[in-house]
Amino acid sequence: MYGSHRATNMSDPLRMAKLFLGVATVASVGVVAYQIHRAGKANAAPNPDTAASLTAGSASASDPAATDPPDVPAENVVLAVTSNAPNSKIVFRGETNTLPFRQEITAGNAPEVLEVTAPLREGRRYYVKLDRSRQVVVTLPNGTGLKDATYDETAIAIGTGRAESTPVATAPPSQPIRLAAARRGEHSSPPPRDDPPPSVPATPTPTVAMAPTTDPASTPRADPPAVAAPPPVAPGTVDLRGVRATIRNHAPEVSACYERARLEKSDLHGKLAVAATLGPSGQVLNVAITSSSTGSARLETCVLGAFRGWAFPAPAGGVNGNIAYTFNFD
Numbered sequence: 001m002y003g004s005h006r007a008t009n010m011s012d013p014l015r016m017a018k019l020f021l022g023v024a025t026v027a028s029v030g031v032v033a034y035q036i037h038r039a040g041k042a043n044a045a046p047n048p049d050t051a052a053s054l055t056a057g058s059a060s061a062s063d064p065a066a067t068d069p070p071d072v073p074a075e076n077v078v079l080a081v082t083s084n085a086p087n088s089k090i091v092f093r094g095e096t097n098t099l100p101f102r103q104e105i106t107a108g109n110a111p112e113v114l115e116v117t118a119p120l121r122e123g124r125r126y127y128v129k130l131d132r133s134r135q136v137v138v139t140l141p142n143g144t145g146l147k148d149a150t151y152d153e154t155a156i157a158i159g160t161g162r163a164e165s166t167p168v169a170t171a172p173p174s175q176p177i178r179l180a181a182a183r184r185g186e187h188s189s190p191p192p193r194d195d196p197p198p199s200v201p202a203t204p205t206p207t208v209a210m211a212p213t214t215d216p217a218s219t220p221r222a223d224p225p226a227v228a229a230p231p232p233v234a235p236g237t238v239d240l241r242g243v244r245a246t247i248r249n250h251a252p253e254v255s256a257c258y259e260r261a262r263l264e265k266s267d268l269h270g271k272l273a274v275a276a277t278l279g280p281s282g283q284v285l286n287v288a289i290t291s292s293s294t295g296s297a298r299l300e301t302c303v304l305g306a307f308r309g310w311a312f313p314a315p316a317g318g319v320n321g322n323i324a325y326t327f328n329f330d
Contacts (some may be wrong), residue, residue, distance in 0.1 A: 009032075017290055018270065020069065023124070027325045035132040043238055045091065059112035059324070075106075075107045076104050076105065076106060076107065077104070077105060077106075077107045077130055077132055077133045077134070078102065078104050078105075078133040078134075079101075079102070079103050079104075079105055079130060079133070079134050079136070080100070080101070080102045080133075080134070080135050080136065081090070081099055081100065081101040081102075081114065081116065081136045081138065082099055082101075082135075082136070082137055082138065083099045083100075083116055083118065083137075083139070083140060084137075084138070084139050084140065085118035085119075085121045085138075085140040086118065086119075087118055087119055088116060088118040088121075088138070088140070088195055089115070089116070089117055089118070090114060090115065090116050091113075091114075091115040091117075092112070092113075092115075092284070093112070099138075105130060107130060107131050107132065107141065108129075108130055109129060109131050110129070111127040111128060111129050112127070112128055112129070112130050113125060113126070113127060114127075114128055114136065115146065116138045116140065117140075117146060120142065120143075120144070121141065121142060121143065121144075122141050122142070122143035122144060122145055122146070122147065123140065123145065123146035124138060124140060124146070124147065124148075124149040124153065124157075125146060125147065125148045125149060126138075126149045126154050126157060126158075127148075127149075127151075127154070128154070128158060130310060131199050134158055135158070135159060136158055136253050137157055138157055139156075139157070139309045140309070141283065141308050141309040141310075142279070142281065142282075142283030142284075142311065143283065149308060150265075150301075150305050151307055152257065152260070152301065152302040152305050152306070153306075153309075155256075155260070156253060156256060156306070172290070195312070213217070226254070233316045234316065234317075234320050235315070235316055235317025235318075235319050235320070236237045236315045236316065236317060236320060236321040237315060237316045237317075237321065238278060238312065238313055238316075238321040238322075238323050239313045242312065242313035243312055243323050243325065246310055246311070246312050246313070247310075247325060250306065250310055253306040254303060254306065254327060257302035257303050258299060258329055259298055260298065260302065261294075261296045261298045261299035261302065264296070264298060265295070265296055265315050268292070268295075268299065268329065269293060269329050269330055270292065270293035270294035270295065270329055271291070271292070271293050271294070271326055271328050271329070272289065272291075272292045272293075272294055272299070272300060272303060272326070272327040272329065273289065273290045273291045273292070273324065273325070273326040273327075274287055274288065274290065274303070274304070274307060274324070274325055274326075274327070275287070275288060275290050275322065275323070275324045276288075276307065276322070276323050276324075276325075277320055277321070277322055278312050278314075278315055278320060278322070278323060279320055280314060280315065280318050280320065281311045281314050281320060282300040282311050282313055282314040283311060283312075284307065284308050284309075284310060284312070285320065287304055287307050287308055288304075290303065294329060299329075303327065
């Protein structure tokens with residue numbers, strides 16, 4: 001019996017070792033399984049629904065079309081065209097209309113073509129930007145054909161070349177036109193006063209001494225003075241007073257040329273002499289500058305362009321005539 005109890009005690013340490021070994025094995029297996037579980041969770045793919053939602057949100061936030069402003073309707077403007085020539089017509093956007101012409105159109109920044117013609121007149125083709133309402137006043141010279149309007153002719157026609165605040169001083173018929181050069185904020189000296197013409201002593205009325213008599217038939221009578229016949233007018237002669245009157249009527253156009261030229265040369269002054277040939281009806285056939293002390297090519301070009309469109313008195317005899325005039329810019 002003693003021997004059996006000893007054998008049982010000897011086997012207890014072995015059982016305890018096996019028990020500890022089993023516990024350690026289970027613990028190791030649990031640690032390894034936990035680490036594998038964490039690694040698999042970290043490498044797992046994101047939820048497809050969540051990824052699609054985030055992608056759609058980013059796309060809608062960066063889409064410029066979602067923030068585009070609504071279209072703004074274009075502004076309408078009015079085009080009105082008149083002419084000094086009778087039976088004038090305008091071709092606009094492929095359609096022909098009789099002047100005066102008025103139409104409401106959509107504003108635009110591209111130049112539009114306006115062709116204005118009239119019988120026995122030289123037509124003009126204007127290129128006008130209709131970004132605002134325009135009042136176009138067309139002056140057609142005598143002649144035939146159609147040509148492009150110059151820059152100065154276009155500026156005068158649409159009204160941007162007229163100096164409304166600058167007065168124009170007109171001289172007597174025997175003096176050249178003096179254009180006012182006063183600028184806002186500046187004081188200009190008054191033009192020199194011309195000396196009055198020398199006085200001519202009045203011719204005394206002749207008296208006839210009569211002797212005292214009672215016979216009326218014997219009273220001497222003074223013969224009436226003979227009236228000299230007017231000299232004949234040579235063919236081609238042009239009425240100078242009519243020439244000066246025509247230029248005075250167009251003085252605003254000359255003033256507009258002067259004001260635009262002063263934008264390049266503020267101290268612009270001097271004289272500009274021109275000579276022109278007129279046709280039998282008074283139309284300008286050609287005009288050229290004979291002398292100029294202004295030093296402004298822009299002023300000279302503008303004045304010549306305006307001069308070509310003026311109508312002067314018809315030369316005598318139904319033939320061509322020549323005129324000359326000097327513009328004084330002081």
